[in-house]
Amino acid sequence: MNNSFHTAVMITLVIIFQLMINNFINPGPYIFISLVPFAVSLIPRNTPINLTIFLCFVIGLTVDIFSRGVIGVNAAAATAISVLRAPIYRITINRDRQDLTPIPEIRQCGFTKYLSYISIVCLAYMFIYCSLESMGVRSFLFFIPQFLLSSAASIILSCCFSRTVGSRQ
DSSP states (O other): OOHHHHHHHHHHHHHHHHHHHHHHOOOOTTOOOOOHHHHHHTSOTTSOHHHHHHHHHHHHHHHHHHSSSOTTHHHHHHHHHHHHHHHHHHHHSOGGGTTTOSSOOHHHHOHHHHHHHHHHHHHHHHHHHHHHHTTTTSOHHHHHHHHHHHHHHHHHHHHHHHHHHSOOO
């Protein structure tokens, strides 16, 4: 299968699953489960930065439009991590593995390196998302558990997805 077609299909499936989670699963006010950081990580590293930013914005906006919530919050957080993902990748994945892994996956990077990569991406995404969502309305005591629980849930689900839908090369 063509790599770009495979990537587009995988991102589409992750977005559909994200929409199903948003619309049919309500774990409570403290947990927002997001697969948007995982969808962003599926964009190959050699994609030009302008296209990456645009794709991340579209992914976030698609989730915003078809989900309940504030429109633009996912788009803003996804756009921000589109810029942060390259430095996070360089920090967490060995330099000798960078050419071999255009898309970070558990099978190619190893569990520890992938966990550190997706954890930092999810933490950055959730910090931006929770900050924008609770701006001026909720107290800081609501922000902390929402940020921590949402980040943990998103990291666990992203690891499960990477293990399940990763390439079988």
